[in-house]
Amino acid sequence: MSQEKQNNTEEKALEKALSPVVNRLIDKNFENSGDKIASQIAPLIGGAIREQIKSQKDDIVDALYPVMGNMISKFVTKSLEELFNKINTQIQNGLSTQAIKRKIKAKIKGVSECDLLLQESSHAKIKAALLIHKESGILLTQAEDETNKLSDPDMLASMMTAIRSFVNDWISVDTPNNELGEIEYGGNKIIIEASGHSYLAVIVEGAAYTQTYQDIRRVLEKIVLKYGESIQSFQGNTQNIPIEKLQEILKTLLAHKKINNEKTNKTHPLIWILPLILIGWFGYLFYEDYIDKNLEKQVQQMIEQTPALTPYKINVNIKNAILTLKGKVPFVYHKNLLEKLVEKIDGINKLDNKVTVLPTLTDPFQVSNNIAYLLKGFNQIKNTHIGYKFDYSTLYIFGTLANQSLYKTLKNELQKIPGIENIKDSLKVFKPKIKTDIHFNTASITLNADAITKLTNIIQDINKSDTNATVLLQAYSDMIGDKKTNKLLAKKRLENIQNFLTQKNKLQNHIITKIYDIPPPGIDPQKNSYEARRIHISLQRNLP
Numbered sequence: 001m002s003q004e005k006q007n008n009t010e011e012k013a014l015e016k017a018l019s020p021v022v023n024r025l026i027d028k029n030f031e032n033s034g035d036k037i038a039s040q041i042a043p044l045i046g047g048a049i050r051e052q053i054k055s056q057k058d059d060i061v062d063a064l065y066p067v068m069g070n071m072i073s074k075f076v077t078k079s080l081e082e083l084f085n086k087i088n089t090q091i092q093n094g095l096s097t098q099a100i101k102r103k104i105k106a107k108i109k110g111v112s113e114c115d116l117l118l119q120e121s122s123h124a125k126i127k128a129a130l131l132i133h134k135e136s137g138i139l140l141t142q143a144e145d146e147t148n149k150l151s152d153p154d155m156l157a158s159m160m161t162a163i164r165s166f167v168n169d170w171i172s173v174d175t176p177n178n179e180l181g182e183i184e185y186g187g188n189k190i191i192i193e194a195s196g197h198s199y200l201a202v203i204v205e206g207a208a209y210t211q212t213y214q215d216i217r218r219v220l221e222k223i224v225l226k227y228g229e230s231i232q233s234f235q236g237n238t239q240n241i242p243i244e245k246l247q248e249i250l251k252t253l254l255a256h257k258k259i260n261n262e263k264t265n266k267t268h269p270l271i272w273i274l275p276l277i278l279i280g281w282f283g284y285l286f287y288e289d290y291i292d293k294n295l296e297k298q299v300q301q302m303i304e305q306t307p308a309l310t311p312y313k314i315n316v317n318i319k320n321a322i323l324t325l326k327g328k329v330p331f332v333y334h335k336n337l338l339e340k341l342v343e344k345i346d347g348i349n350k351l352d353n354k355v356t357v358l359p360t361l362t363d364p365f366q367v368s369n370n371i372a373y374l375l376k377g378f379n380q381i382k383n384t385h386i387g388y389k390f391d392y393s394t395l396y397i398f399g400t401l402a403n404q405s406l407y408k409t410l411k412n413e414l415q416k417i418p419g420i421e422n423i424k425d426s427l428k429v430f431k432p433k434i435k436t437d438i439h440f441n442t443a444s445i446t447l448n449a450d451a452i453t454k455l456t457n458i459i460q461d462i463n464k465s466d467t468n469a470t471v472l473l474q475a476y477s478d479m480i481g482d483k484k485t486n487k488l489l490a491k492k493r494l495e496n497i498q499n500f501l502t503q504k505n506k507l508q509n510h511i512i513t514k515i516y517d518i519p520p521p522g523i524d525p526q527k528n529s530y531e532a533r534r535i536h537i538s539l540q541r542n543l544p
Contacts, residue, residue: 126202126203126253127148127204127205128142128145128148129144129202130156130157131198131200131223132198132200132201133197133231134198135197136234137157138234138236138238139153139156140238141246143254148205160192164192188204189204189208191204191208193217195220195223199220202216216253219252226245227245227246288320291347295321295345295347296317298345302344302345303316306337306341308334309337312327312328313327313328314327315327320349321349321350322349323342323350323351323352325338325351326354328358329357335353335355338355339351339353364419367418371388371395371420374417375387375397383400383465384400384401384402384406384430385400386399386410387399393419394423394424395414396426397414397423397424397425397427400427400428400430401429403467404429410427432464434462434538434539436458436536436537438451438455438537439530439531440535442478442533445496446496447496455497458501459507462509467509467539469509469540470512471509471510471511471512471537472511472514472537472538472540473494473512474535475491475494475514475516476490476533476535476536477490477516478533479518480529491515494515498511498513512540520534520536
């Protein structure tokens, strides 16, 4: 025991003697080699913070709250004030082109204008993007907005790694595949997008929409595809990482927003002036055309109300208040009359009278009288009714002719009348109303006297009308006996009638035959079999 006490006494004496010397050496070494000590301690800070968060999370929150809470409160107040100012400015410009575009855009998207206004006011601004090694928490590279530089990005990377590791360990109990996606503070947020061996921490000011997340994923995907192997083999030496190329990729996130802002803010006035000029020019053209059309209508109405000019075709065209007249008249009197009428109409600046005087031109009244006289003679023929309309030099005729040969005669006579250059007709040849029934006795195919009389009358009516209409023969059955026998009888009866019409009387019309194994509509063969055994004769259609 005495030996132990002696050793303790010596140790304390030695500690007391060396303690001042060691302390002076540490202070001197820290002053001379501060940077070296900091570089040696830096890799340990991340692990220390991570352990501290695991064991004493509440202490860290209490320690940071006085500083962070006040800062976040001020930032939220300032952000809300800026948002309200933007909304007030846009409301005051309610009749601006931007407001009109916003109303149309809201209708197309199916959202309220208020929601669209908030989206426009709450735009996302990317302040910085950090590429961090996942395992070590070392900052590989970063891209920052020139107006919002980070004071200590390395420290932020270490803290982000510690927070991310803590949260992932905490939530992995229930959901092992989930990771921390973003951290919000006031109007800002840090969006975290992770890959295999690295992750992106993007600091965003304002609201982030789908496009923002898509841009971040696209940038990280590009980094992984091009430089994934270099990041995977990273052991702490940043010289083995293509820092400059990684920075160029990260800067595309900041450049995209900057370009959009420049495009929005720097709108050239010509963009609005040119459409206004075009609208005004088109409006002027429409107005001028409207005036010209009204003047044309006035001139045309005045010509139509003048009996001396009504028979002639006068074309009226007005362009830029210049009237151009074209047509043909028989005397200079008619041309001068046109000029006198135009002088009465206000708004016409100039007259270009291109009307041609043809002394040999036939008087349209005389031509119309000659047509009426000729047609009156044709209308005396039975079953002939012809009407006409004469539009100088063109004759339109319509109605019914008694027979086909009369059509050629009428055309020849009309062509002899001077002044008619074109004839357009919709004439039809009269079709006699032929609906006759030929009856036969039981099992008979012979034409009796009554049948021959009826057929003779049909031939006379067709020859008188000179029609080329098709003759339709329809055979019906009394349904007595088997179908085969009835069909054979019907066929023989049709052949006898057809032979009587074509061979004996030389009828030239086309004949169609149809056989039915049923009685005619409305006939009961059990009560009246004679009426059921019939051949119905009619004209099928009319050919001009």
